[in-house]
Amino acid sequence: MxxxxxxxxxxxxxxxxxxxxxxFGPRIGDWNFLGVExxxxxPCLMYYSEGDVTISLSTKVLQDxxxxxxxxxxxxxxxLHPSQEYPSFTKHETTNLNEGxxxxxxxxQLNKTGNAKTAIQSLMSSSINYYRAYEVIxxxxxxxxxxxxxxxxxxxxxxxxxxxxxxxxxxxxxxLESDFLLKKFE
Numbered sequence: 350m351x352x353x354x355x356x357x358x359x360x361x362x363x364x365x366x367x368x369x370x371x372x373f374g375p376r377i378g379d380w381n382f383l384g385v386e387x388x389x390x391x392p393c394l395m396y397y398s399e400g401d402v403t404i405s406l407s408t409k410v411l412q413d414x415x416x417x418x419x420x421x422x423x424x425x426x427x428x429l430h431p432s433q434e435y436p437s438f439t440k441h442e443t444t445n446l447n448e449g450x451x452x453x454x455x456x457x458q459l460n461k462t463g464n465a466k467t468a469i470q471s472l473m474s475s476s477i478n479y480y481r482a483y484e485v486i487x488x489x490x491x492x493x494x495x496x497x498x499x500x501x502x503x504x505x506x507x508x509x510x511x512x513x514x515x516x517x518x519x520x521x522x523x524x525l526e527s528d529f530l531l532k533k534f535e
Contacts, residue, residue, distance in 0.1 A: 432508050444534055
């Protein structure tokens with residue numbers, strides 16, 4: 350792995366956000382994306398009082414390209430539909446739908462580098478809740494590649510999606526899958 354600098358990581362983040370938007374619809378415009386931070390708080394989004402948000406990645410990404418792609422793709426997807434609103438700072442419970450979309454996008458990106466199988470095995474053994482959310486989203490997108498765009502056209506803030514929104518989107522989904530996706534992520 351070549352040494353990484355924050356400039357190249359920020360370029361990759363911008364590229365991933367654009368790709369996520371093309372797959373899942375445009376980002377919500379209430380937060381201003383500033384770039385990537387690397388520290389011990391990540392991976393997560395960091396919200397700042399001025400309406401700015403950053404992607405915070407763990408220091409593991411500096412030594413592990415698979416971790417870099419997985420974490421960065423996951424958080425880049427979260428940038429599209431942050432769980433907090435600005436300027437109210439209302440925080441919504443993160444749902445399985447939200448985490449499933451972001452985990453799907455991470456695996457999708459790792460598939461390009463041949464590392465998806467390893468990532469899926471890791472999820473199955475150490476992050477089963479992420480794996481389950483990923484599996485339902487993967488199945489949904491196999492049936493309808495535009496499913497997330499359709500859902501977000503009804504309710505762009507993914508953590509606020511309701512069963513009524515799913516019906517209105519026209520996405521074919523079972524009641525069991527719907528119930529699972531709309532539950533709080535544990």
